[in-house]
Amino acid sequence: MIITIDGPAGVGKTTISLAVAEKMRVAYLDSGAMFRGLALALGSGSWNWPENRLLEAMEGFCFSLNGVGGASSLLLNNRPLSEAIRSETIGVWASNLGRIPLIRDKLKKAQQDLGRERDLLAEGRDMGTVIFPEADYKFFLEADPAQRAKRRWLQLRAMSVQADLAELVKDMRLRDKQDRTRSIAPLLPAREAYILDTTSMTQKEVIEAIMARMA
Numbered sequence: 001m002i003i004t005i006d007g008p009a010g011v012g013k014t015t016i017s018l019a020v021a022e023k024m025r026v027a028y029l030d031s032g033a034m035f036r037g038l039a040l041a042l043g044s045g046s047w048n049w050p051e052n053r054l055l056e057a058m059e060g061f062c063f064s065l066n067g068v069g070g071a072s073s074l075l076l077n078n079r080p081l082s083e084a085i086r087s088e089t090i091g092v093w094a095s096n097l098g099r100i101p102l103i104r105d106k107l108k109k110a111q112q113d114l115g116r117e118r119d120l121l122a123e124g125r126d127m128g129t130v131i132f133p134e135a136d137y138k139f140f141l142e143a144d145p146a147q148r149a150k151r152r153w154l155q156l157r158a159m160s161v162q163a164d165l166a167e168l169v170k171d172m173r174l175r176d177k178q179d180r181t182r183s184i185a186p187l188l189p190a191r192e193a194y195i196l197d198t199t200s201m202t203q204k205e206v207i208e209a210i211m212a213r214m215a
């Protein structure tokens with residue numbers, strides 16, 4: 001079984017996806033964490049590297065996924081990804097890398113391989129459109145930008161990551177625009193996706209709506 005949950009930054013995808021994966025007893029794949037992990041490992045400006053340098057660097061990376069539901073663990077070169085990938089700066093770097101066809105191709109293969117080996121809930125931007133077009137259930141979460149910035153700020157604060165709300169709004173706006181308008185695999189709902197506007201819904205209500213759809 002493959003379930004996809006796509007949507008913009010700060011919409012609450014991670015918390016909701018983890019809860020749904022736990023209830024469904026399937027592995028949870030955070031595809032954004034793959035882009036973030038690469039961004040942190042390659043460093044600032046890597047999105048401007050010549051193709052052969054990027055290609056060579058990518059040969060050194062291997063992703064694996066262990067466990068199910070809340071105990072799912074994504075590994076990069078056999079090591080868990082560090083909390084440092086969660087900052088909004090790394091989010092912007094990840095979005096910059098996400099515009100590069102070579103990076104998307106490599107991650108697409110890695111993501112599809114992980115989905116071939118197990119039942120999976122995959123969360124990201126293009127899971128329902130490009131990576132798993134044959135998924136059994138597809139969801140797309142939306143929420144208004146002010147609400148998303150606030151949710152993201154609260155999430156970062158809970159992880160003790162310093163963030164300035166005004167900076168966060170600016171970075172998220174940039175990231176959203178870039179993710180929605182890039183030429184390959186832009187953020188958009190799959191034709192068959194069930195779209196949920198979560199602006200005035202609690203997390204519990206969103207999880208219940210998703211579970212009801214799959215009952």
Ligand code: DC
Nearest residue numbers: 031032033035094095098124125126
């Ligand atoms: O979901 P996230 O905020 O952790 O994602 C970080 C960035 O990674 C996002 O702004 C764009 C990129 N990304 C992507 O291009 N495709 C995905 N499937 C997931 C993330």
